[in-house]
Amino acid sequence: MPGNLSAGSAGAARVAYDLAMPTLIVVDLQNDFLPGGALAVPHGDETVAVANAVMDRFTRVVATQDWHPRAHGSFAANQSGRAPGEVIELGGVVQVLWPVHCVQGTPGAEFAPGLQVERFTRVFVKGTDPGVDSYSGFFDNDRRSATGLGDHLLEIGETEVAVLGLATDYCVKATALDAHRLGLRVRLIVDGCRAVELQPGDGERAIAEMLAAGIEVVTSAELLAERSASV
Ligand code: VGL
């Protein structure tokens, strides 16, 4: 692990290495994904404190926001005779149907209470096209449109991101995998994520998939210890 190279070395060298300035990507920390919300992620609220705790360690904090029109095709209510959890095709890709959630301008789409949103330097909305869903914070599921997050990271010359938020098995996974595909170093802050788990084990399988792709999995405690030891 490169960070450890600095541990025993003196002064200037260790500062130079650790001046890497990663961006934190906070994924969909919104009311509808919290307990009591329309698409509640079990223990989703526990990620807020983790997000707040690690923000200081990042030069930039960007957020994604699930931001659907009420007529969105991923809502079971908009597909006659369908129930949440059923699978259809939408925009040419496999689509799980969800309860109505994160409708633009509604309280359910707002960021979680207590989340330090004033730290967000940019917010990228996704899922705005009624004809296709967007799990990734970078691209729609059909990969035809981009949210602007990838261009933003390219413009600022970012090479490294950390990801946390909701949900591990959907939007966090898709966002982390896309960031990795774009050539970024990606770390998943695992205690800052929770899974929907339509099937038990989906969260663990998502983490395994991210690891297999080359994403590093860390805890917030590890990240905080690493960074504070090196400046
Ligand atoms: C999400 C399902 C539908 C997520 C968003 O943020 O993981 N999951 N829309």
Ligand code: ZN
């Ligand atoms: Zn959604």
